[in-house]
Amino acid sequence: MNIGIDLGTQRRQVIRRVAVWRNGHPEIIPDEEGNRSFASYVSFSRDGRLVGGRAKLQQSVNPKNTIFGVKRVLGHGFRDLEIQEDIRKSPFSYVDIGGVPHIEVEVRDRKESFAPEEIIAVQLSKMVRMAEAYTGEKVHRAVVSIPPGFSRIQRQAVQDACEIAGLEEPYLLGETSAAVVYYGSYSWAGAGLGGGGEKRMLVIDVGAGTTSVSAMVTEEGVVEVVSASSNLRLGGSDFDNAHQAKARSSCERAKVLLSSSLKASVELDISGDVHYIFPISRDELNVRCESKFEAILDQAAQVVSQSSTSKSPVTKSSIQEILLVGGATRMTGIVDELKAYFSETNPSITSVRDLDEAVVFGCAIQAAVLGEGKIHGPRDWLDTILLLDVVPQSxxxxxxxxxxxxxxxxxxxxxxxxxxxxxxxxxxxxxxxxxxxxxxxxxxxxxxxxxxxxxxxxxxxxxxxxxxxxxxxxxxxxxxxxxxxxxxxxxxxxxxxxxxxxxxxxxxxxxxxxxxxxxxxVRVGRMPQYEKDRLKNRAREWDALDRQYEALTQRRNNLEEYCYSFRDGVEGVHEGIAQCLQWLDDTASRSVTNGEYTVQEDSLAAALQRILPPGYIIMRTGADQAQES
Ligand SMILES: Nc1ncnc2c1ncn2[C@@H]1O[C@H](COP(=O)(O)OP(=O)(O)OP(=O)(O)O)[C@@H](O)[C@H]1O
Structure with a gap:
């Protein structure tokens, strides 16, 4: 089975998505909690490592060992000016190893450093595991989305990360191309991509932290990128910052609301006692974000002008359609600016279906096209797609x-x-x-x-x-x-x-x-094979530890949840439950073995049995999920 992976952005909202082509359409693979995307966090502790949403929950208590946003430093040298601010502001430490930024964390009471590729590989392996658990099939290959403006070294770093995660021959696909493939899958199905004749398009993808623009020509299933660029420092989170730096999450909520209503408010909790509420209108937000919108337009104008040297230039007046991709293009201000800029020719402005998931769906479709084995569902029109990419830098x-x-x-x-x-x-x-x-x-x-x-x-x-x-x-x-x-x-x-x-x-x-x-x-930036082999082995060792640690963490969560459900629901069980909750509290900052959990569960079961009516079934909290370490 082949899968599609959207590596998402590099900032705090960082999310990853994984999808597979099944029953004639692309389908999101949910994580273990049923979420359609997961946070790209990796958290290390004395006992092990967590990945995804569970790792993100650790950030407030374990900021120095909770990693996110490494895609931003991928393929960069430690001294590169572009990443100095990221390194300086990062809550976890970066160290210079052979000129390459590595992340240093404390694991099992000692310091360990990880290459950015290794951290991305951790997330890729998790996605592979999710896909295999969901479909019951083995993953052979992945189509992984990247910003189309990624340099050769950045592409190579993603490729190395895939290899460390055990994904051989990954296919890297520009995010804008992936979105167009998905767009084509429902708008031109049957007639093939661009079945209505040659079309000149501008694809604008504004995600959380990256803005990519591609000029494309599509015809009869051929999607030709004519020019493209990515700004890894412009995206939806800049609109949140432009609006109010101190209450970012509240600002994001207000921004999202203002895409569908005209008024919202930003709440600012200063100290628990002092609580401010600022009303904000859609117009005000758009005014505050104007310089960011202009930056998107400048990028679009640059991509159009760069296409002039191509065999099929896409000029401002020849653009027939603008396809919007990425969650942040829901902001009405972006569409207004585009309408004003293109007012002379008035191209149609369309939002791709499933704005946030279009990229991963496109990757899943391309993965199915590349698949030689069993394809679930009809694929006639899939075979007509031909993607032509461009050299990202001279x-x-x-x-x-x-x-x-x-x-x-x-x-x-x-x-x-x-x-x-x-x-x-x-x-x-x-x-x-x-x-x-x-x-x-x-x-x-x-x-x-x-x-x-x-x-x-x-x-x-x-x-x-x-x-x-x-x-x-x-x-x-x-x-x-x-x-x-x-x-x-x-x-x-x-x-x-x-x-x-x-x-x-x-x-x-x-x-x-x-x-x-x-x-x-050209093998620039490619990790030496011996280093990749070393990291692959280390990844395998960690995978085994991860499973053990995840199972133990799950066992603690289950026990805690079980105690609270009883405490809130049944009279007279306070003593046993209180004792168990106290034990959970006392052991929160130390390693706990499976044996200790079993002893605790047994004593809780005994306490409950004395109180509950005969026949009441005492649930076990997942004793069989974890193997003794
Ligand atoms: N209704 C909305 N109005 C405005 N912005 C929104 C809305 N819904 C989501 N967003 C913004 O979209 C962004 C996330 O978009 P998306 O999921 O496409 O990003 P991503 O793929 O993670 O990032 P990137 O493309 O940068 O790698 C966030 O900044 C979010 O606040």
Whole structure:
């Protein structure tokens, strides 16, 4: 079975969703409490680890060891400016291990550090377990959503996290593409995606912490992303902040209410005694959030302008439809701003069905398309979907600044100063993949020398200065001989990217002899295999501990619930119940074994038996759920 996973956002509201294609439609897989999404929290304590909603409940009592929001630092270096604020404000500690931010927590009375990929892997494994428990089938593969503007390193980090979680060959799908797949599944079913002819669309996804915009062309089942960008620092929670920083959850409630009514109030509880209520209207909220709405429009305008270099540009006037995705697009102010901005051409503005779940549904559909085994339900129209993605950031090589040989830029020799280098974009951002692009360079450093070496230094990014971009790898071509008559040697460099985003860079001496071609697969940011294997083993050990710890926690919760239900409902049982509740209180901050729970349950049962009428069944609170550690 293949599943779809929405990794959700990076802020406090962080949620994950998982879905599967069953009986002809995508279906959400609920967590053990029946919730359709779960908090992406992982909490460590002296006894073990909790994941999801139960972990989030630990945050107020165990903030230093309760982790959330790591997707934000995924693929970043410890010193990257973008994540400094996240590191500084985080209630748990980040440490620098080999230049990569790791999370440090206290587990079983000692400090342990975890790579961000490992924390994401914990959540992925939980989703796999949920899916397997729900369907009774084994999960083979997952389609995982990512912001479409994720860089190569960030994509690789998600891929590594999947591998640590035991998910081989994950398929990463842009959130906006996933939403369009879901949109197509009900709006064009039968006729295939874009059955009504070619359509130019803008897809705007405003989630809790990320805003992604993609310009797309769809036709006959083909969904072609023309250009895309993601802002990982703009989303629904910024509207809550713009409105009032101190009462974020109350502000969020008021914001949600104002999407359907004109007035609401924000409640602020200062100290328990001092309680303020601020009335707020929809218009006021929209005014406070105006700069954020403008930022969304700017991002949309940028995506449209970047599409001009594509084969099928999506211009402002050619957009026929704007598809809204993500919970925060329910804010009426966003729609009003879009209507005003596009007033000349008036494209239709549609909200995708199931705004919050459209992305995971799209992933589940794509997972079914990729599935080769048993597919539940009809899939004729599924087979027509073809997704064409783009290169998220420009790819190219370093060249020697101011040393162009005629029409060609010059590749650097192995020596020379990096300051003299410029960045040559062979594959500009938003080139459709799969693709292969070749550029020819000169190699003038061989002048006067019989043999020379050139260095192919591969970068990703938008700066003209190579070192301001991300270094993806480097290789050399040796033994390049000079030609007679001082003719300049030429070297062709090709970038070959397959549909999954795998990049192979090849350099070849034009007319050169054997051995004068070399290739390199870009493996930037990829964790070394030995490290992945180590983390996979550690994940397996933790999985076993998690189950044990979850079962013990469940046993404590059941016992507590049982005591309260009796205390509130039956006369005369106070003593036994009070004794048990006292024991739960006394043991709250220490490890308790299954044996101790059994002793406690037995003494509670004995106490109740003395009071309750004969035949009254004393419930056990889950003794068989936990295995003795
Ligand atoms: N009726 C509503 N009006 C305004 N905002 C809403 C409404 N309902 C939900 N939201 C906001 O939508 C956001 C959550 O949206 P969604 O579930 O799409 O995000 P996500 O997928 O977790 O995040 P991201 O896409 O950033 O990864 C929250 O900020 C929430 O407050």
């Amino acid at each position: 790819l190219g090589v370093a060249v020697t600044r101011g040393n162009d040989a005629g029409e060609f830029k010059t590749l650097p020799s192995d020596g020379g100063s990096p300051h003299e280098r410029a960045f040559s974009r062979t594959l500009p951002r938003n080139s459709t993949i799969p693709t292969k692009k070749t550029e020819t360079f000169s190699c003038s450093s061989i002048d006067g020398i019989s043999e020379s070496t050139v260095s192919i230094q591969v970068y990703e990014g938008e700066s003209d200065i190579p070192t301001a971009n991300t270094f993806l790898g480097c290789f050399e071509l040796h033994g390049i001989r000079s030609l007679p008559n001082s003719e300049v040697r030429r070297i062709q460099v090709s970038f070959d990217i397959d549909a999954r985003g795998r990049i192979v860079v090849t350099a070849e001496v034009v007319g050169g002899e054997r051995g004068q071609t070399r290739s390199m697969e």
